[in-house]
Amino acid sequence: MKRQITSAQKKFLQQELRYLTSKHIDLANSNLDDYYEVADRRSNTTVQVVLSVGAVLIGIGFLLFIASNWSAISSYSKFFIIFIGVIAFYFAGWKTEAVLPKTSRALYYLGAFLFGSGIFLIGQTFHLGGDVHNAFLFWALGIFPLAVYLKDQAVMTATIFFIFLNSTQLLLVGEYTYFVLIAIPSLYLVNHVVFQKAKWIFVCISGLFVFFTHCSFIFFEVNQFFNVLLLFVLGLVIYFRPFADYKQSMKLVGQLMFGGYGIVLTFPFIWERIFSNGTSGVLAITFAVLFASLILWLVREGSLFSIFLLCCVIFRFYADISYDFLPKSLFFIVGGLILVVFGYWFERSRRGVA
């Protein structure tokens, strides 16, 4: 009878058997310790964390030093120090890649922070308007090659976050960020090719995509009802028809989309953008019933996130209905009890699924 193993375990066995066969190793008379060593992942992770946190703290120190605008050194001297500093940190990072990989990574992070400091220093030196949106765009462009070179998810996440900060000018300044239209598909492509379809990066890019799409609809004055409805439907499509290579990631993104926008659609105010007050109330309730039915069906299918979503919908109605007529203390006590029950249900379901 064949032994049951996972596909990852099978792949590992095939790889190691090929290695052992190539070395002509007699497994029957050999000690595995002669050929394998267990890596201490815990200490490796600790070292990486300590170095990364250290690099971030020093980087924040650079930014604060620039912000203090210390007049003892001229601005041009500060720029020169930063310019040389970026070269030095990147060079040091490159030189120590093979010998001290974790320290090398921290040095690269320092170079990236120093580069960001340089951007803000230029703005400060020439009293430029203080448009942080463009500053974050330049920071993203500058560290993106580093993210690709190192295949570093932390730097890539920072790149995506800075592009997100740049895109907020859509709402805050009223200027359209056409760059993001090119950036989003490019980021997806890079994630596919360079980051081996990393789930976390995919989710981050998708978050940026959803935010940018939502804000674009606001910018072009699309009725908010259609904005929310479209993104809700898109969430359903992504969840039920994910690409094979991104099944898990797309299901997660789809759940977050249809979950979040679905809850918004249970409120009458969004339907009032199109329909009259009376009709909106009926439509919102009808939608809520259908939405809850969909979630219950997903819960039956074994979706853990759907339990959380169902709890959100129930709590949303509890808060909406009870807040005005219940004494406040009772509202909070009952609300807290409901959340405790939900947590208990969720944990039991998780243990059952695990």
Added chain:
Amino acid sequence: MITLSIPLLILLALLVKPIYTSLFGEQITLKTVPVDPRDLFYGDYVYLDYEISHVPLEYISKDLLTLLNEYKLEEEYNFWGSQTVYTSLEKDGEVYAVKNVSLEKPEEGLYLKGKVDNHVLLYENRPTSLYIDYDINRFYLEEGTGKHLEEQATSGQVQVGMKVKNGYGLIQDVTVK
């Protein structure tokens, strides 16, 4: 190599316009009234609000007025977004003042490129003047020194020395008259 070159090129590229304006721009002086806030990334600065930012409608060109009227809905203006405008300047005593504001870039003379945004119109039923943002509102100072300039400015007039080239303004200094 590319990994290092790109951030260095970005830093150098950001210097080009300010340095070019600083070297070849025309020196002008503008009147302001400041406030003293702080920016998380850029540090302490004095916020400069210019006389040339508050433009009476009589200085606005017909094409710009027509555009603003397109956004009028009953008694309110519903302009969302940002519109680029060009403010022509002329000398008025020691300082420079507004000559004209239009949608087209002037072919000659000194001018500043600015933006009119939705905040201008949303809170007024009928605008009597236009607020134009030239992105020259900040003068950065060493940490802890902004209040001093603000206190000086409330007792007198603050003037800003600036270099202007092709519609781009670069603050050189701030003086209390």
